[in-house]
Amino acid sequence: MKFHLNLLRAVNRAIYAIFEEEKYADKVLEKILRSNNLWGARDRAFIAENTYDMVRYWRLIRAVAELETHELNETNLFTLFGTWQVLKGVALPKWEEFKNVDEKRVHHNYKILKTQRKMAYSLPDWLDDLGYEELGKQWNKEVEALNETAPVVLRVNALKTNKADLVKSLAEKGILTEPVQGCKDALILKQRQNLFITQEFKDGMFEVQDASSQLVAEFLKIEPGNRIVDACAGAGGKTLHIASITQNKGRIISLDTEQWKLDEAKKRARRAGVSNLETRLIEGNKTIKKLYDTADRLLLDVPCSGLGVIKRNPDAKWKLSMEFINKVKGQQEAIINDYSKILKPGGKMVYATCSILPSENQKQVERFLKTHPEFVLEEERVVLPSESGFDGFYMARIARLEKTVTA
Template sequence: MKILAYKNLFIGITETLNNIFFNHKYADRELEKMLKSNKKWGSRDRAFIAETVYDTVRWKRMIEASMGKEVSPDNLWEFVGTWFSLNDEKLPYWDEFKKIDQREVLKKNHAATDRNFAVKASIPDWLNQLGMKELGKQWETEIDVMNVPSPAVIRTNTLKTDRKTLQRKLKEEGIESEILSKYPDALELAQKANIFKTEAFQNGWFEVQDAGSQLISPYLNVQPGMRVVDACAGAGGKALHLAALTENKGQIYGLDIHEWKLLELKKRAKRNGAQNIQTKVIDSSKVVKKMENTADRLLIDAPCSGLGVLSRNPDAKWKLSQEFIDSVKKEQAKILDEYCKIVKVSGAMVYATCSILPSENQNQVEIFLENHPEFKLVREKQLLPSQTGFDGFYMAYLERIS
């Protein structure tokens, strides 16, 4: 990436990084906020800022090793300059970059990365130890793949159009895409663009959704007319997909503990023309209790570590902790135990996560089945980034037999 030597762009980059690293903000939201507040920046400027922010967040530990110190609010310019030095880019002659010696940077980098995979792959030691414990050498393969930025993929909203028509419409609007044969509704964009301004998006013809994520709702094997519950609906990406798969027939209930997420789902449902979705805030145990034995299908897209989507959310590895992962595993078990009662006899549910750790996936299902003999595992699938080139997901299809 060629440096754009405009100081205001570097001010935007360092301010965004400061909020991500030291004010514990989310990278995507901070970047969106920064770009929105500087409307005069052109598309090239915006791409430069976005790419630099994500690259430096992704490679934070490796950059720190090349600096010989941890990043702080006082050395963010040096941090960013070190990244460009590692990429053999000539730095502008600014005072902020005067301390950087490219030969020293490369020397420190080689010394640190040659002997430590965690530094080379830019992940915390504790996370590397956890991954090796659960996945062995496969962990290193997956982390290497997730250190490559994820492709931009969208899902065709079949309530309003078909994939080839959407592809033609986007081409008319200047956006090239490729059909992904293994993913029935997916298009991969040739390059990242502001697709939310397109007429196709405004008309509800598509939603942004990773290719792996697009396989979860079909895994539920829904049919038009079914009563389906999405128990951890969030802003509703999978509920919207379920509405399309059921052809707007039957009922889909989107549940979540956060009302603001469900309000976003309602807005998206209106744009998508998804008319069979109802939302319910889980504000007490009564909500789930009232729905016991009523659903033909239940989707539990459980809270998780997110260790399958690090290519998309690289800042997550600096926010995660062992304590959080231990906590989220308890929450997964609790949700499975409580929400499974929503499924009626002869119905089925899918337990899904965006993690690649067996302790959040296969192990959780094994423990659940030991405690719930009324269910049986019919099939399960682990999507690994190294095998698909997309995000990592797990899904298990469980039938209620008694």
């Protein structure tokens, strides 16, 4: 492999911004990749892939390089980059920048460290302990899957096109895709490319959305004419899928606590050809109370740890904390207790997370059902990265009975 110094320096800048300045990896890379118009697709891929890979294996790389507590100056950043290349089996050029990379020492240290799960898969101690406590031996499979590179998956927008036509249209531009079994609107990209410059994207024919995430809207079992509330809508990814399923019939109300996310959802909805969407900013309990007993379908895609999507956001494991997870569990409990009242008797709601921890998923639903006898669990589904190859998700479809059950 031929290295170019300016590309390595770009990776170093990204790593420094992510770990020293505590910035989000996707935003860092977006800014860096925009900084040089002369970089081609291969150059950009080199920067992005090496940055994300180093973030995934950050603890291991630092330990193998014996730089766990050292500052991230230019010399050490080059040593860490070189260490990662040696671990991948790449021969390093005889550059001054790599003078501190001792290949024999790297292999020696790796042989020792790879026997420890938290080192081999680069996990903070507390996260490794939590995952094993909740999932047992299954955690071994999940941490391996979560360190893999996330595939790029498209969701066909049925308001604008169909799967066959989109596959053909993209193929004419050299963008090859294949269907995802068990996910009717999903197409997986065979080779990473910039999809956002295509006319198909600009015309709203598809969205980028993981296959597991696409299962959530289908799980609502939407019927024609339903009034649907997406109560934690964010920027509208699942809202748009719901609209596609409804074919612009019925009514969708998207709620969120941040106006900029709702503005983004409206922008995306216009591109997607959605005409049955209303957005509302959550301004305290009064917003929710106005909606009590009004929804045929309710989606609660609640805030969560995001442990199921670490392959997509590898820097999250270095930003997460036990304190945050405990806080978000409290939010989940409050949301399902309060927002469930939006559902009409006879309606159905889906509680969903992109976490793989039972304490955020099954246990939250069990606790809710124990104190709300007017609700019953219809079906739940756990999607594990090790089994699906996609993101980790949990979803539970819960029905509100027509009449309250008394003990």
